[in-house]
Amino acid sequence: MTAFTLKSLPETLIESLRSAAERAHRSLNKEIIHRLERSFDKPATPMKIENWDEYRVNEQADAWDKLAGTWESDVSVEAEIEALYAARTPGREITL
Numbered sequence: 397m398t399a400f401t402l403k404s405l406p407e408t409l410i411e412s413l414r415s416a417a418e419r420a421h422r423s424l425n426k427e428i429i430h431r432l433e434r435s436f437d438k439p440a441t442p443m444k445i446e447n448w449d450e451y452r453v454n455e456q457a458d459a460w461d462k463l464a465g466t467w468e469s470d471v472s473v474e475a476e477i478e479a480l481y482a483a484r485t486p487g488r489e490i491t492l
Contacts, residue, residue: 402428 417427469476 413427413431414424416431417424420427420430422430471479
């Protein structure tokens with residue numbers, strides 16, 4: 397494996413990488429490698445614009461599938477739901 401050194405990265409980017417690495421229980425080096433590898437997972441051919449929204453929706457759904465069951469919290473589900481409702485900004489009324 398070839399060694400690499402990162403130079404002149406903005407401090408905000410480094411902090412974002414460190415935070416992401418911590419959340420994923422990875423080292424900073426492993427987080428950078430993971431993100432570089434993922435950048436090559438995208439289709440190499442340009443996508444037609446009409447497929448872009450569907451592609452993004454599927455990409456987001458895949459990300460949620462990977463996260464499913466990994467959420468850890470100190471509070472109950474009911475308390476989490478209550479906190480989400482309390483944090484909502486005013487908008488159109490909805491019925492659940």
